[in-house]
Amino acid sequence: MKHQTNAACRSRSLKACLLLSSLLAFAPTIAAEDAGDDELREDTITVYGTSNPLPVFDYPGQVTVVDRDALETLAPSTISDALRDVPGLDFSGGPRRTGELPSIRGLSGQNVLILLDGARQSFTSAHDGRFFVDPELIGTAEVVRGPASALYGSGAVGGVLAFESVDAAHLLRDGETWGARARVGYQSVNEERLASITAFTQQGNFDGLASFGIRQSGDIELASGADLPSDDDIQTALVKGTYTLTDALTIDGSWQRFTNSAIEPNNGQGTAGTGDGVLDRNVDKDITTDTFRVGLNFNPADNDWLDVALTAYQTSSDVNEFDATVPRTTMRDIETTGFSARNASRFTIGSAETTLTIGGDWYEDEQTGTDDQTTDGTRGGVPNGESEFMGVFAQLESVIETSAGQFVVIPGVRFDEFESSSSIAPGQDNSDNAVSPRFAASYAPQGAEWLRLFGSYAEGFRAPSINELYLDGVHFSIPHPVLFNPAMGSFVLAPNNFIPNPDLVPEETQTVEFGAGVDFKQIFVPSDRFQAKVSYFETEADDLINLSVNVAPAATCFAPPTFQPCNWGTSESANVDQAELEGWEGELHYDSDRFFARASFSSIEGTNLADGSDLGALTPDRTAVNLGLKLPEWNALVGARVQHAGDFEQRVSDGAGGFTLQDERDAYVVLDLYATWRPDFVDGLRLDLGVDNVLDEQFERTFAGAVEPGANVKLAASWQFGG
Numbered sequence: 001m002k003h004q005t006n007a008a009c010r011s012r013s014l015k016a017c018l019l020l021s022s023l024l025a026f027a028p029t030i031a032a033e034d035a036g037d038d039e040l041r042e043d044t045i046t047v048y049g050t051s052n053p054l055p056v057f058d059y060p061g062q063v064t065v066v067d068r069d070a071l072e073t074l075a076p077s078t079i080s081d082a083l084r085d086v087p088g089l090d091f092s093g094g095p096r097r098t099g100e101l102p103s104i105r106g107l108s109g110q111n112v113l114i115l116l117d118g119a120r121q122s123f124t125s126a127h128d129g130r131f132f133v134d135p136e137l138i139g140t141a142e143v144v145r146g147p148a149s150a151l152y153g154s155g156a157v158g159g160v161l162a163f164e165s166v167d168a169a170h171l172l173r174d175g176e177t178w179g180a181r182a183r184v185g186y187q188s189v190n191e192e193r194l195a196s197i198t199a200f201t202q203q204g205n206f207d208g209l210a211s212f213g214i215r216q217s218g219d220i221e222l223a224s225g226a227d228l229p230s231d232d233d234i235q236t237a238l239v240k241g242t243y244t245l246t247d248a249l250t251i252d253g254s255w256q257r258f259t260n261s262a263i264e265p266n267n268g269q270g271t272a273g274t275g276d277g278v279l280d281r282n283v284d285k286d287i288t289t290d291t292f293r294v295g296l297n298f299n300p301a302d303n304d305w306l307d308v309a310l311t312a313y314q315t316s317s318d319v320n321e322f323d324a325t326v327p328r329t330t331m332r333d334i335e336t337t338g339f340s341a342r343n344a345s346r347f348t349i350g351s352a353e354t355t356l357t358i359g360g361d362w363y364e365d366e367q368t369g370t371d372d373q374t375t376d377g378t379r380g381g382v383p384n385g386e387s388e389f390m391g392v393f394a395q396l397e398s399v400i401e402t403s404a405g406q407f408v409v410i411p412g413v414r415f416d417e418f419e420s421s422s423s424i425a426p427g428q429d430n431s432d433n434a435v436s437p438r439f440a441a442s443y444a445p446q447g448a449e450w451l452r453l454f455g456s457y458a459e460g461f462r463a464p465s466i467n468e469l470y471l472d473g474v475h476f477s478i479p480h481p482v483l484f485n486p487a488m489g490s491f492v493l494a495p496n497n498f499i500p501n502p503d504l505v506p507e508e509t510q511t512v513e514f515g516a517g518v519d520f521k522q523i524f525v526p527s528d529r530f531q532a533k534v535s536y537f538e539t540e541a542d543d544l545i546n547l548s549v550n551v552a553p554a555a556t557c558f559a560p561p562t563f564q565p566c567n568w569g570t571s572e573s574a575n576v577d578q579a580e581l582e583g584w585e586g587e588l589h590y591d592s593d594r595f596f597a598r599a600s601f602s603s604i605e606g607t608n609l610a611d612g613s614d615l616g617a618l619t620p621d622r623t624a625v626n627l628g629l630k631l632p633e634w635n636a637l638v639g640a641r642v643q644h645a646g647d648f649e650q651r652v653s654d655g656a657g658g659f660t661l662q663d664e665r666d667a668y669v670v671l672d673l674y675a676t677w678r679p680d681f682v683d684g685l686r687l688d689l690g691v692d693n694v695l696d697e698q699f700e701r702t703f704a705g706a707v708e709p710g711a712n713v714k715l716a717a718s719w720q721f722g723g
Helices: 005-010 012-030 068-074 464-468
Strands: 062-066 089-092 102-104 112-116 138-143 159-165 178-187 192-203 206-218 232-244 251-264 282-298 307-325 328-349 352-371 385-402 407-422 430-445 453-461 474-485 492-497 507-521 529-542 547-551 570-573 579-591 593-610 622-632 636-645 648-655 659-665 666-675 686-693 714-721
Touching: 062 579, 068 138, 068 666, 068 686, 102 159, 159 464, 251 666, 352 464, 385 464, 407 464
Parallel strands: 112 159, 492 570
Antiparallel strands: 062 138, 089 102, 138 159, 178 192, 178 714, 192 206, 206 232, 232 251, 251 282, 282 307, 307 328, 328 352, 352 385, 385 407, 407 430, 430 453, 453 507, 474 492, 507 529, 529 579, 547 570, 579 593, 593 622, 622 636, 636 666, 648 659, 666 686, 686 714
């Protein structure tokens, strides 16, 4: 690779290098106190990192798992609230939930694969978020950082954001076979009210859950004192069940719905006036997402060669907008239909316990856009079209015990082919194929099982989307600086039009990552545990797809006769030259019966190798600490979260060998407090209290001018009963 590790350590990555060095230097002291007690805390397990369960610590890479209890303790209003401190993960798009756009390691948009119960969430929009999910219905969340195309194909270049919906096992208490729970909540920053009711059971061969909820909120009070227009009326539903037909055969299914009737600007990611009268004007938005899923698992106990999983799903997301001032109704609908199959065979070769997973999937994205003010009913900028993908993969996982220590080796490869088409450009289909290899390994030395060294090489790709290939219509309009139309009482509007580019090629990346982890038990008390992992990664990207906006007016804009058609530039997606992303991530966890601590660190830099400009969804250096005190005698917990972000600058080439600042933001520190109490005098009652941004810090997290919410008091109460 072009930059060596020691060079990275001399740059702003010095903090991460010192952290890694401190962990390794401290290791012998702590390891000597490991007495090997059996009553130790369970390993956190990742499923989406390898498609088979594996302890997070043993995984040769970086993955974060957030469980149901952590989600409830923080009482999040949005997914970004719950996952704020995950290193390498960021949410841009401003404070509105409808605009949340995740990025992992500087890669955003469709470079992040989003899964809900294994179903792809493919919604994309220029001014809205990527997915619409309420944290109330989430059981666990996994963030796999780094390319995962060898397993998942197109879209997993930056990583995977995977959500598993809540089920009966998350809620049932010891000895119960059925139960019900009611929950209400409130937060002050947008006067949000929450209410939900959930029923669940686990009896005999059946496991089921049904949940319904509402969430209503108003304008968001920002730390600057301004109010951000945002009026949400959300309704959610989840119905799921699993039935065991035989000891080996299980069938399951689920339906999850999210609806939101919002009143906000057309640009859901905007936080200030854009200058565009259409984008800044409030509209009525009706957002609906339905995800249907059915699965079949066949895993006979007496046959290690068969562990078959079949899954079929359909996700439909549509956003309808009504602008009463025109009046005008527009709609964007994206429907994803998919099927996947995999089989895991387990066997032993010598000292290697091995799992061979082979599988494949097929899915299709279909987009429809409508506008009741156009002659043909189509919507500019939302081309009608479809993309079809098909891929097969094979992955080997081997745990090898030798006299030198334990090795975990995971090679894998996937082949994909895809084709996209649109009525905008008949006969101009876009098709291609890709091979995505990955090799990852970790090593724990004999006699030093507390240490884990790991590294990986992976290639990823992302196919161009329907929007990027076939964009058409008006992007925006600019008032002509000279021509005035007396009949309309305004300057002539000159449009900037989208230009289709069906010749786009897929984005491709090559990523190298290496790091180390430590895992200590019984440090201070017999049941405590400390785990930490630090890694460095470097990604080289080719043919990144970028929307190029040219605002140069056409010559006809200034030529007679007056008021002739005038085009103020064009907007077109194009593949750009090579780019490089590199960074450091660190994450540590300490847990005991009385105290817990979580900390994370991330640093990332991205460079356009053609002109030296900063490139990617970049973020400042961030450090987060979460400290909590358990009070079992009171069935209570209190904690505090602190996040620090450094100064941030993003430079772009001025075309003359120099650079100009595109974005500049000050450093900030945000403090949150939270507490949970389960009083003995009411069985099944749980109370959660929190204050976000206690110091009312005025800060900008995603881009200059996007001020975040101010101090926010949160309250939640739930009551659960069962038998």
